[in-house]
Amino acid sequence: DIVMTQTPLSSPVTLGQPASISCRSSQSLVASDGDTYLSWLHQRPGQPPRLLIYKISNRFSGVPDRFSGSGAGTDFTLKISRVEPEDVGVYYCMQATQSVTFGGGTKVEIK
Amino acid sequence: EVRLEESGGGLVQPGGSLGLSCIASGFVFSDNYMDWVRQAPGKGLEWVGRSTNKAHSYIKEYAASVKGRFTISRVDSENSLHLRMVSLQIEDTAVYYCVTWISGVAYWGQGTQVTVSS
Numbered sequence: 001d002i003v004m005t006q007t008p009l010s011s012p013v014t015l016g017q018p019a020s021i022s023c024r025s026s027q028s029l030v031a032s033d034g035d036t037y038l039s040w041l042h043q044r045p046g047q048p049p050r051l052l053i054y055k056i057s058n059r060f061s062g063v064p065d066r067f068s069g070s071g072a073g074t075d076f077t078l079k080i081s082r083v084e085p086e087d088v089g090v091y092y093c094m095q096a097t098q099s100v101t102f103g104g105g106t107k108v109e110i111k
Numbered sequence: 112e113v114r115l116e117e118s119g120g121g122l123v124q125p126g127g128s129l130g131l132s133c134i135a136s137g138f139v140f141s142d143n144y145m146d147w148v149r150q151a152p153g154k155g156l157e158w159v160g161r162s163t164n165k166a167h168s169y170i171k172e173y174a175a176s177v178k179g180r181f182t183i184s185r186v187d188s189e190n191s192l193h194l195r196m197v198s199l200q201i202e203d204t205a206v207y208y209c210v211t212w213i214s215g216v217a218y219w220g221q222g223t224q225v226t227v228s229s
Contacts, residue, residue, distance in 0.1 A: 041217075049156065051219070092155065103155075
């Protein structure tokens with residue numbers, strides 16, 4: 001199984017300031033079709049996960065442009081350019097290149 | 112609009128059985144891989160299993176933690192996905208989500224709660 005490792009576990013951030021979350025996979029996420037199936041999800045308490053980014057850097061419909069994804073191979077990053085109050089919650093990276101596995105989550109909270 | 116609606120959750124005793132369903136709409140169901148993902152209270156996300164699509168012969172795959180106890184099935188004519196769970200353990204307590212994939216995009220349902228407790 002591909003292991004997904006997220007850092008940090010927790011990220012206290014100041015409103016209006018940037019935030020960054022890293023995700024590393026135990027093997028390359030480049031699939032046989034050439035795509036890289038790395039997504040980022042956001043989850044608020046009591047709610048289902050919400051897709052933010054798919055295939056490394058594509059924002060899902062309705063996702064604000066302050067969210068961006070980057071990376072390649074085994075190393076990926078989610079960036080929030082200016083944190084808003086509604087951005088608090090847990091962020092997960094997820095790979096679907098080989099079955100499906102998730103990172104352990106990063107809790108974003110306001111300082 | 113892609114919609115996934117899970118149902119069937121509830122309270123069951125250890126060793127008991129339960130069946131979950133997911134009704135899909137907004138896409139050609141037979142074309143899609145369908146997954147079950149769960150989340151235990153206060154924990155992260157765990158992939159449970161998958162049904163591939165018609166083109167890939169409806170192969171079923173399972174996480175090691177549920178293999179032999181959980182069975183995934185689908186009825187394409189009814190746009191439905193099912194999860195049969197037997198020999199349930201306390202550690203199976205979780206919200207269970209139905210997930211489908213379209214061009215690399217994962218669509219999630221709202222989830223259904225399964226509680227295993229005596």
